[in-house]
Amino acid sequence: MSGKHGHKPFEGHMHDYMAHVKAVEEDLEYYRAKRFEPRIIYLLRRGVATFYDLLKVRAALKKKDHFFQIGKPRGKNIEARVRYLEEWLDEYVKGIALVSARAVEGMDMVTEDNRKERGDYDDFFKIKKKDHHGALEERMANLEQDLTDYQELLEVFVQALIKRGWATRSDLEQRWKQLHEERPWAGGVIVAKAWSDPEFKQALLATGREALREMGVHQGKVGKLVVVENTDSVHNVIVCTLCSCYPYDILGDTPWWYKHESYRSNIVQNPRQCIKEMFSLEISPEKEVRVWDSTSDVRYFVLPERPAGSEGMSEKELANLVTVDSLIGAGYALEPAQLREREAAHLEPEMPRLRPD
Amino acid sequence: MNETSSKYKVGDAVIVAVENPTGNPRTPHYLRGKRGVIGAVHGVLENIRDHRGVHKPLYTVKFDLSELSSCHDQDSIWVDVHEEWLSAARRDS
Secondary structure (H helix, E strand, O other), rough: OOOOOOOOOOOOOOHHHHHHHOOOOOOHHHHHHHHHHHHHHHHHOOOOOOOOHHHHHHHHHHHHHOOOOOOOOOOOHHHHHHHHHHHHHHHHHHHHHHOOOOOOOOOOOOOOHHHOOOOOOOOHHHHOOOOOOOOOHHHHHHHHHHHHHHHHHHHHHHHHHHHHOOOOOHHHHHHEEEEEEEOHHHHHHHHHHHHOOOOHHEEEEEEHOOOOHOOOOOOOOOEEEEEEEEOEEEEEEEEEEOOOOHHHHOOOOOOOHHHOOOHHHHHOOOOOHHHHHHOOOOOOOOOOEEEEOOOOOOEEEEEEOOOOOOOOOOOHHHHOOOOOOHHOOOOOOHHHHHHHHHHHHOOOOOOOOOOOO | OOOOOOOOOOOEEEOOOOOOOOOOOOOHHOOOOOOEEEEEEOOOOOOOOOOOOOOOOOOEEEEEEEHHOOOOOEEEEEEEHHHHEEEOOOOOO
């Protein structure tokens, strides 16, 4: 297993194991209850893959035929085991992406169906998430068990799709390889170009995805894209108060707090205080704060201000200054000196997780 | 996209319905009955990856923060709302 952990950027050595474990717990339940199981239920209802298919596949499945290969922790200490949980979660999420609508023939499912199945519009249908409690050791053991169980259902589901002819193993293998390819993060590439090329910036602010098509970066497909610019007089912040809409098709996964109830409710009640308490960011009283609540078919991201001290840097260098948080308005782009500090401390650059459709 | 068939234009004062059982369900509760001003007209957006049907024209509506919460900062909340949730409001009423 490889892959960087997306939602805890710039982490070298871990200091707070419990925070890491809690983040894995939260994300794992999110992906299980909101992304994977609604998909199974949807296909179950339509007879694409039934409970009985899953049972039969499970009974006949041999270890050597497994689609997913999950490795072992690289050590017995706590840090190695926490990293193992994080990397396994990343693989699980990629596995869900593998069985997304785009990849599987006949899986005629759109986002709205997913929301219905998981109970966004009706609490009666809500899929319950697990509660977690206990001390670190107990929680880690529970997570290992949950991941084992959830991974097994994913394995069986993939095998059932192959067996029923909705996807071929070789297509899935090819897509699996693509899901593991490393490429520069589109957020950094886009913002660096907007800082360097005024014409592109104007096009990006005016036309969104059209401008991305011209520069040849992955332009995504979900909804209309609107880019809002931070200036001397305006600080923009993005939220989805109804769920967690975000241009993840371009930018990858959101930070964990973006989906969190406290962020989603506080940011529209008292934006300045919320930004200050959650992100230690004090917005100058000279600036107007604009919160953008993406409730429908428009997806937003923030074009942060170009940081001081970045004059004369190339686009490639500038891209490293762009953080995931700065595109939501929860932070500023890094000044070159801040980036150097992080590099000196051997902190990994952030690489958001690719999110399933 | 079809902006010509949209009922409101940028700058129009609008009020959000309190209830609208037949409307698109994705209008947050904190907006219900509140006044705002049209900030952007998106028209009818086709988003086949997300929806089976086509919804009514979409607007980004600007609300003063003080209209929505007890916070008195001079900030604003911009929310995407579909046309069936909106009706015209007199600007200073």
